[in-house]
Amino acid sequence: MQYFTRVKEILEQVEENEADAMEQAIDLLTEANLNKHSIYIFGASHAGILAEEMYYRAGGMMTINAIFAKEVMLDRQPITFTSRMEQLEGYGQAIETTVTFHEDDILILHSVSGRNPVIIDLALAAKEKGVKIIALTNETYSKSVSSRHSSGKRLFELADVTIDNHGDIGDGSCKVEGIKQKVGPSSTVVGATILNAIIVEVTRNLLQNGVTDPPVFYSANLDGGSQLNEQLFEQYKDVIHYNF
Secondary structure, three states: OHHHHHHHHHHHHHHHHOHHHHHHHHHHHHHHHHOOOOEEEEEOHHHHHHHHHOOOOOOOEOOEEEOOOHHHOOOOOOOHHHHHHHOOOOHHHHHHOOOOOOOOOEEEEEOOOOOOHHHHHHHHHHHHOOOEEEEEEOHHHHHOOOOOOOOOOOHHHOOOEEEEOOOOOOOEEEOOOOOOOOEEEOHHHHHHHHHHHHHHHHHHHHHHOOOOOOOEOOOOOOOOHHHHHHHHHHHOHHHOOOOO
């Protein structure tokens, strides 16, 4: 099938071209875990699916804190309102006030175009507090459009580390005869693969650094899984901001 073929091509491009950037991200997240700095992730609308992917799930890293903003989540009705809020300058600054950022914390920001004010606001506000930004974006796409933020900045211009998802401009990946718009967005499946690959290597690094119990979720559906998770929650409670 065309979509399988195209996604495999994109993943091969990512693996070949983004190895250095991913290694930088791995190092930042390893250091954050070792030094007990907080890790956050945010995306607006469909970009926020990756925040959900990284958050509170079996096999994932429990020290990753998702930032959710109701007005740009996919359960907002009407859904078209999320686009208006994504483009509203100042909303990202308001989101930032709900998060207790500290110097050397990590913020992973996912935005394919990297142009909208909500993501730029949040990046700028976090950087003012010394937070390191890891951007997952599409540089070709982003460079083909102008910023919608008054700073004129796009996400890749603000990040400490930028990982390119190598998708097509507009995110659709497959040309189907008879329609101008490409079909089958690639950013979610490729982005999830990138981030999960990073988490696997961060876990490996933590073990190599003597961390015998890295903060990886056990499935609550396994016998004893919930108890093991509670032990890890206690060990990493200073950087987990969602377990009360």
